[in-house]
Amino acid sequence: MRCLRAGILALFVIVPLLTGQAAAQPPALPFPGLPVIPLPADASGAILPGIQQWIDQVIPPPPIAPAPQPAPTDQTNDSAPGPAALRQAVLPAPVGDPIFDAWPADLADFAPGAVLEVRDITASAAPLVVVPIREALLFKYRTTDAHDRPSYATATLVIPATPSPVPGARPVLVNNLPIDALGRRCTPSYTLAHGFSSESAITDFVPPTTHLAALRGYAVLIPDHEGPLMAYAEPYVAGHAVLDAVRAVRGRLANEFGASRFAMAGYSGGAIATHGAVKLIESYAPELAPSLAGAALGGVPADFEILARSMNGNLASAVFMAAVFGIARERPEILARMNHLAQWVTTSPMKDQCVSIFALPGVLQLPIDIAANIADPLHSTLAREIYEVTRMAGVASATPLYIYNGEQEFWIPAEGARNLYREQCSLGVTAVYRSVLGEHIIAAGLGYPEAMIWLDERLRGIPAENEC
Incomplete structure (x- = not known):
C-alpha cells in the first residue's frame, strides 16, 4: 500500500x-x-x-531491510535506508539457477579466467542457434569487478558442426551482444540454457551474428558481460568479463582452442563491452594480445558525457537512467545521489527488467534531474568523475579496430565514435572508421555487412589495414 x-x-x-x-x-x-x-x-x-x-x-523513502552488519554510518536518519542496505536492495534478484546466482565463497583462490563450472546446454541452445552445432557449453568463470575485486561471470561457447574454414585451430568470434538489461533472465546465456521467453532479447538473434559465424565454421563465444550484478553500461566489468571468457575457453579447451584466433564484435551496448575489453588487454590480459585478431565496434557509446546530452529528457531517457542505475551497482557513490523517487524505482521489480520494459517510461521524457537529490546532477563533480573513468581516455587498444557509426545518429552521436577513432590513431593503433548512413537502427543494418567482412578477414589471418 x-x-x-x-x-x-x-x-x-x-x-x-x-x-x-x-x-x-x-x-x-x-x-x-x-x-x-x-x-x-x-x-x-x-x-x-x-x-x-x-x-x-x-x-x-522505500521500506528497505537493514543490510547485514551495517556500518555505524549506514543510517543517516531513522527512516532513510543506509548506503549498504540500499545497495543490497538495488541488486538483481536471483533467477533460481545457481550457475547464474550462486556466489562462490573461494573466488579469491582462483586466477582470472579460471573455470568454476561447465554445463552442456546443447539440447536447449541448438534450436535457437538454428544452424547445425556440435556442442554448446555454458561456462561460469572467475573474473574481476570494476574495483579489481574477485567476481564471476558466465558465457556460452557455441561450437558448430561445420568444419573450420581455415587450417589449424578453429577461430572464435566473441559476440558481445547488446544485453542492455538489469535482470539476469535477460542475458543471452540464460536464454540459451532455458529457452526463448518474453525476456529474451531480439538482438540475441538479429542481426544473426552467432548463426552466420557458426555456419561459416567459426566457434562463437557469447559473454554475459554485465557480470553477476548486471552492471549495465559499466565498461570495466564488461571488459574484464569478455577477456576472462576468452581465458576460460583457452584454458579449459586448450587442445581445441589454445592456438585459436579470437576476434570481437559489438554494437551499441555490445560496443560498450568491446570498448572496455580492447582497452584492458594490455593491463589486464596481455597474454591474450597475440591471439586477438581485431575488434569491430558499431553505434559506439564511448563517451557518456555526450550521451548525457543526447539521451536525457527525451524518448531515450529511460534507457539512459537504467544505464546510470546499472553503473551504480558497481559504483554505489551514485546511489547516494538518488532521491526517494529513484530509490522506489530501483528497488522495485523494475530492477530486474529487460530493455523492452524499462525503456517504456521514456515516453514521459523525464530528465535525470527527477531522480537525483542534487541540482544539475549531470554537471556535478560526481558526474564528471564517472564520465572520466568510463571514458577510459588515453588507453590504447592492443588489437586492430574497425569503428563505425550512423552519421545521422541522434541518441548515440557519431562524435563519440569519431573521437575514439582519432584517439586510437594518435596512440598508434591500427584502425578503420566508417561513417554509415542512418540513425541507430538503420546504421546497424547498413554497417553490418562490411564489419562482418572485416572480422572474417581477421579470423582468417589476413592482417588489418591501417587507415589512420
Whole structure:
C-alpha cells in the first residue's frame, strides 16, 4: 500500500512538471502522514529549482531491510535506508539457477579466467542457434569487478558442426551482444540454457551474428558481460568479463582452442563491452594480445558525457537512467545521489527488467534531474568523475579496430565514435572508421555487412589495414 501511495503521488508530482502545468501549490492529497509542501516556483516552465529536495519531502523513502552488519554510518536518519542496505536492495534478484546466482565463497583462490563450472546446454541452445552445432557449453568463470575485486561471470561457447574454414585451430568470434538489461533472465546465456521467453532479447538473434559465424565454421563465444550484478553500461566489468571468457575457453579447451584466433564484435551496448575489453588487454590480459585478431565496434557509446546530452529528457531517457542505475551497482557513490523517487524505482521489480520494459517510461521524457537529490546532477563533480573513468581516455587498444557509426545518429552521436577513432590513431593503433548512413537502427543494418567482412578477414589471418 505504501508503494502504491508513493506511485500515485509521483504521478501528481511529475506529470504537471512535464506538461508545464505545475501549480504553485500541489493538490491536497488524501494520504495520511504525507505533508502538503509548497511547490518551488519557476517562471521558465523547465525542471524547477529545488525539485529534487521537494520530492524527498513529499515522497517517503522505500521500506528497505537493514543490510547485514551495517556500518555505524549506514543510517543517516531513522527512516532513510543506509548506503549498504540500499545497495543490497538495488541488486538483481536471483533467477533460481545457481550457475547464474550462486556466489562462490573461494573466488579469491582462483586466477582470472579460471573455470568454476561447465554445463552442456546443447539440447536447449541448438534450436535457437538454428544452424547445425556440435556442442554448446555454458561456462561460469572467475573474473574481476570494476574495483579489481574477485567476481564471476558466465558465457556460452557455441561450437558448430561445420568444419573450420581455415587450417589449424578453429577461430572464435566473441559476440558481445547488446544485453542492455538489469535482470539476469535477460542475458543471452540464460536464454540459451532455458529457452526463448518474453525476456529474451531480439538482438540475441538479429542481426544473426552467432548463426552466420557458426555456419561459416567459426566457434562463437557469447559473454554475459554485465557480470553477476548486471552492471549495465559499466565498461570495466564488461571488459574484464569478455577477456576472462576468452581465458576460460583457452584454458579449459586448450587442445581445441589454445592456438585459436579470437576476434570481437559489438554494437551499441555490445560496443560498450568491446570498448572496455580492447582497452584492458594490455593491463589486464596481455597474454591474450597475440591471439586477438581485431575488434569491430558499431553505434559506439564511448563517451557518456555526450550521451548525457543526447539521451536525457527525451524518448531515450529511460534507457539512459537504467544505464546510470546499472553503473551504480558497481559504483554505489551514485546511489547516494538518488532521491526517494529513484530509490522506489530501483528497488522495485523494475530492477530486474529487460530493455523492452524499462525503456517504456521514456515516453514521459523525464530528465535525470527527477531522480537525483542534487541540482544539475549531470554537471556535478560526481558526474564528471564517472564520465572520466568510463571514458577510459588515453588507453590504447592492443588489437586492430574497425569503428563505425550512423552519421545521422541522434541518441548515440557519431562524435563519440569519431573521437575514439582519432584517439586510437594518435596512440598508434591500427584502425578503420566508417561513417554509415542512418540513425541507430538503420546504421546497424547498413554497417553490418562490411564489419562482418572485416572480422572474417581477421579470423582468417589476413592482417588489418591501417587507415589512420
